[in-house]
Amino acid sequence: MKTITVEHAPDAKRIDGLGARGWPIWEKEVSEFPWYYDEQEICLFLEGDVQVMPDGGEPVRFGKGDLVTFPQGMSCTWKVIKPVRKHYKFG
Numbered sequence: 001m002k003t004i005t006v007e008h009a010p011d012a013k014r015i016d017g018l019g020a021r022g023w024p025i026w027e028k029e030v031s032e033f034p035w036y037y038d039e040q041e042i043c044l045f046l047e048g049d050v051q052v053m054p055d056g057g058e059p060v061r062f063g064k065g066d067l068v069t070f071p072q073g074m075s076c077t078w079k080v081i082k083p084v085r086k087h088y089k090f091g
Contacts, residue, residue, distance in 0.1 A: 002074035004052060004060045007067040015067070020044040023087040032079045039090050041070045048084035053077045 007014070015021065023044070049063040055075040062068050063082065070076075 002054060002071040003057070004054065004071070004074075004076075005069040006060060006062045008062075009065050010067045015044060018042065018044075018067075018089075020067070020087050020089070023089045026084070026086055026088050028078075028080050028084045030080050030083060032077065034075070034077050037070050037072055037074045037076075040072045042089050043068045043070075044087040046085045046087065047082070048080065048086070049082035050084060051079045051081060053079070 020042075021044075025046075026043075028048075045062065045064055045066045045068065047064055049061070051059050051061045052070075053059045053076055055077075057076075
């Protein structure tokens with residue numbers, strides 16, 4: 001089964017090593033929507049509170065300060081509880 005990996009409050013060395021602060025930024029208002037990952041995505045959450053429900057899995061909650069990895073091939077539903085602002089990288 002595909003699982004979401006959450007690193008709560010990763011240190012600056014980890015973030016800098018990934019180059020996360022140079023990735024594009026994505027923003028989303030409070031909403032709920034289905035999503036499919038056709039490739040892996042890594043995100044650094046700058047703002048927000050989100051719950052993601054993988055199809056057939058348990059909900060995962062994360063937000064500001066978290067580094068989150070979504071696996072390739074995962075279908076899920078995003079529930080944006082507080083508006084999101086994140087750096088992201090596919091592949």
